[in-house]
Amino acid sequence: MKITQHLWFEKDMEAAVAFYTSLIPGSRMETNTAVMADNPSGPAGSVKIAAFTLGDQNYMAIEAGPLDPFNHSFSIMVECDTQEEIDRLWDALKEGGTTEQCGWLKDRWGLSWQIAPKRLGELMSDPDPAKVKRVTEAMLQMVKLDIAPLEAAAAA
CATH class of the missing domain: 3.10.180.10 (2,3-Dihydroxybiphenyl 1,2-Dioxygenase, domain 1)
Known part of the structure; x- marks a missing residue:
C-alpha cells in the first residue's frame, strides 16, 4: 500500500513543485504530464499532473483551475x-x-x-x-x- 498526499493548484503547479523540491533535501519531481483528454477541468492538454517526493513523502499535484x-x-x-x-x-x-x-x-x-x-x-x-x-x-x-x-x- 502506498499513501500519497494530493495538492490542487489553480495555476503555477510546476513552479511550486520545482520550488518545493529545490528546498527539501532528498526531494525530486518524478513525473510532470498533461492530461491529454477533455475532462471536467478543461480541454485536452490544459490540466497538468505531477508526481513528486518531498523528503520521504509522496505527493501528487494537479493544476486544473480554481476549486477549493x-x-x-x-x-x-x-x-x-x-x-x-x-x-x-x-x-x-x-x-x-x-x-x-x-x-x-x-x-x-x-x-x-x-x-x-x-x-x-x-x-x-x-x-x-x-x-x-x-x-x-x-x-x-x-x-x-x-x-x-x-x-x-x-x-x-
Whole structure:
C-alpha cells in the first residue's frame, strides 16, 4: 500500500513543485504530464499532473483551475535539526506568502507549512509538566520558531 498526499493548484503547479523540491533535501519531481483528454477541468492538454517526493513523502499535484483554495486543514510540517535549516526554509517559503504564529506560514501559492525544530517535539514530550508549560508559553510568543529560547525556557 502506498499513501500519497494530493495538492490542487489553480495555476503555477510546476513552479511550486520545482520550488518545493529545490528546498527539501532528498526531494525530486518524478513525473510532470498533461492530461491529454477533455475532462471536467478543461480541454485536452490544459490540466497538468505531477508526481513528486518531498523528503520521504509522496505527493501528487494537479493544476486544473480554481476549486477549493488551500487552508489550514492541510499543512506540510518540516522538522528541522538546526536553526540554520529553520531559517533557510522559513525565509524561502515566506517570500510572497504570509507568516503566522507558532512556526506556521502560507507560501505564495497559499499552501500552509509548519517549520519546526525537531527539538521542540522532544521538549514537549518531557515528563516534567512545568517544563512543557514553559516551552509551550515560549513557543506561543514566536512567529518563526527559535531553538535557543525554547531551550532556555526548558532550562529555566
